Amino acid sequence: xxxxxxxxxxxxxxxxxxxxxxxxxxxxxxxxxxxxxxxxxxxxxxxxxxxxxxxxxxxxxxxxxxxxxxxxxxxxxxxxxxxxxxxxxxxxxxxxxxxxxxxxxxxxxxxxxxxxxxxxxxxxxxxxxxxxxxxxxxxxxxxxxxxxxxxxxxxxxxxxxxxxxxxxxxxxxxxxxxxxxxxxxxxxxxxxxxxxx
Amino acid sequence: xxxxxxxxxxxxxxxxxxxxxxxxxxxxxxxxxxxxxxxxxxxxxxxxxxxxxxxxxxxxxxxxxxxxxxxxxxxxxxxxxxxxxxxxxxxxxxxxxxxxxxxxxxxxxxxxxxxxxxxxxxxxxxxxxxxxxxxxxxxxxxxxxxxxxxxxxxxxxxxxxxxxxxxxxxxxxxxxxxxxxxxxxxxxxxxxxxxxxxxxxxxxxxxxxxxxxxxxxxxxxxxxxxxxxxxxxxxxxxxxxxxxxxxxxxxxxxxxxxxxxxxxxxxxxxxxxxxxxxxxxxxxxxxxxxxxxxxxxxxxxxxxxxxxxxxxxxxxxxxxxxxxxxxxxxx
Numbered sequence: 001x002x003x004x005x006x007x008x009x010x011x012x013x014x015x016x017x018x019x020x021x022x023x024x025x026x027x028x029x030x031x032x033x034x035x036x037x038x039x040x041x042x043x044x045x046x047x048x049x050x051x052x053x054x055x056x057x058x059x060x061x062x063x064x065x066x067x068x069x070x071x072x073x074x075x076x077x078x079x080x081x082x083x084x085x086x087x088x089x090x091x092x093x094x095x096x097x098x099x100x101x102x103x104x105x106x107x108x109x110x111x112x113x114x115x116x117x118x119x120x121x122x123x124x125x126x127x128x129x130x131x132x133x134x135x136x137x138x139x140x141x142x143x144x145x146x147x148x149x150x151x152x153x154x155x156x157x158x159x160x161x162x163x164x165x166x167x168x169x170x171x172x173x174x175x176x177x178x179x180x181x182x183x184x185x186x187x188x189x190x191x192x193x194x195x196x197x
Numbered sequence: 198x199x200x201x202x203x204x205x206x207x208x209x210x211x212x213x214x215x216x217x218x219x220x221x222x223x224x225x226x227x228x229x230x231x232x233x234x235x236x237x238x239x240x241x242x243x244x245x246x247x248x249x250x251x252x253x254x255x256x257x258x259x260x261x262x263x264x265x266x267x268x269x270x271x272x273x274x275x276x277x278x279x280x281x282x283x284x285x286x287x288x289x290x291x292x293x294x295x296x297x298x299x300x301x302x303x304x305x306x307x308x309x310x311x312x313x314x315x316x317x318x319x320x321x322x323x324x325x326x327x328x329x330x331x332x333x334x335x336x337x338x339x340x341x342x343x344x345x346x347x348x349x350x351x352x353x354x355x356x357x358x359x360x361x362x363x364x365x366x367x368x369x370x371x372x373x374x375x376x377x378x379x380x381x382x383x384x385x386x387x388x389x390x391x392x393x394x395x396x397x398x399x400x401x402x403x404x405x406x407x408x409x410x411x412x413x414x415x416x417x418x419x420x421x422x423x424x425x426x427x428x429x430x431x432x433x434x435x436x437x438x439x440x441x442x443x444x445x446x447x448x449x450x451x452x453x454x455x456x457x458x459x460x461x462x463x464x465x466x467x468x469x470x471x472x473x474x475x476x477x478x479x480x481x482x483x484x485x486x487x488x489x490x491x492x493x494x495x496x497x498x499x500x501x502x503x504x505x506x507x508x509x510x511x512x513x514x515x516x517x518x519x520x521x522x523x524x525x526x527x528x
Contacts, residue, residue: 026292026294027292027294027295153294154516156516156517173508174508176505176508176509176512178493179492179493179505179509180518182492182493183492183509183518183522184518184519184520187518187519
């Protein structure tokens with residue numbers, strides 16, 4: 001168990017596939033350290049234009065989280081964090097909601113006001129989708145933070161339950177789910193790769 | 198110099214043209230002819246490249262080295278003749294956890310990995326001879342079994358040595374008329390075939406070394422070859438399974454197809470400069486040729502197959518897999 005703050009964007013990575021996150025986190029297998037890029041943005045990068053606030057970096061010991069909100073929409077009575085996404089499918093993923101919930105939790109501690117919704121902006125369709133943040137979202141964030149903090153180098157997470165996620169995954173060449181299924185079938189028992197055998 | 202296609206194949210680039218400089222230009226890695234007038238000779242996207250092997254009189258610009266560090270590109274230095282001299286390893290490639298696991302291997306674990314490598318080597322030797330129609334290889338099967346059950350490294354080396362002797366004794370029959378293989382000689386190689394074999398082992402060792410570096414394993418700490426100052430023992434270990442399968446079959450192909458003839462050697466059995474260039478481009482072509490993987494059943498280039506073995510080795514070392522699964526081809 002570590003008390004290191006978890007990057008909000010890592011909630012998303014972890015939700016996509018804990019094993020993929022494990023490789024990126026401990027082995028930097030992808031060859032690029034997205035965390036380093038993420039970490040660069042600090043308070044100094046804040047800029048404000050009209051009713052928009054760009055790139056707000058926040059940390060919370062209470063939630064064990066840190067992260068940078070892309071855009072903060074200050075228009076109207078509510079403050080709405082906006083997360084920009086590239087999604088070729090024209091829709092966002094369930095894991096994007098988790099990330100957004102993380103930002104909402106960070107933000108409400110910062111402004112000492114409840115934040116009940118966030119928004120996801122999709123570049124491809126130029127759409128802004130509002131996402132109500134529920135208690136389920138918050139619980140999922142808390143669980144994921146705990147799961148990430150208790151990860152260790154010695155315990156490799158299992159392969160994903162959903163092998164289609166592997167198709168576009170950048171660490172697949174290293175992770176080798178299908179290859180492992182062939183070489184050591186017992187290693188994929190109970191995962192989505194078992195059915196591929 | 199040869200740029201190959203595809204993710205893993207573009208990932209290794211050999212720069213052999215003397216008097217060139219490796220630079221960075223708008224996100225691409227370029228090779229520039231500084232001594233001559235040829236200008237830009239080649240260019241590669243930095244994202245795809247993971248290893249750059251340079252031979253002899255080639256230099257780097259400082260911005261290139263910075264970019265190599267950022268992109269995790271490993272630079273290996275070799276003499277013009279391919280002898281390894283050293284590497285530049287990007288800071289993020291130094292993953293302590295992998296090294297720690299490698300250093301913590303017990304004798305038993307090292308032996309288990311080495312057994313798999315040597316058993317595969319002997320199996321592959323038999324497969325190569327079988328493909329060439331050479332008979333009388335049953336003894337190799339016995340030796341393979343002995344290797345796979347060896348209780349000590351010495352016993353394993355013994356089985357390996359006997360198998361090599363038997364195998365090289367039969368290799369002669371795989372060559373076309375006009376080429377003979379008497380006996381394996383190393384320092385110096387006493388004939389043209391031995392010279393080609395030695396050169397090809399060096400080239401393959403470099404491929405393996407690059408693969409190990411890319412996956413953060415320490416190439417100097419072996420599981421079977423004794424550690425000796427300056428000797429990349431782990432690269433030599435991992436190379437074993439590829440020797441008959443990829444190296445010897447490449448050499449037999451070169452001579453059997455007449456790509457390399459006796460006229461192309463110097464007095465001391467080295468390839469002449471032009472022929473050495475031909476050799477290098479043929480070797481790169483060979484490494485990027487595809488084969489159907491014996492276990493995974495999809496098509497891979499030989500280079501990717503080698504890199505996958507480095508990954509499988511790392512997984513065996515870090516405990517992500519129970520055993521090391523050597524590349525063994527049975528027919």
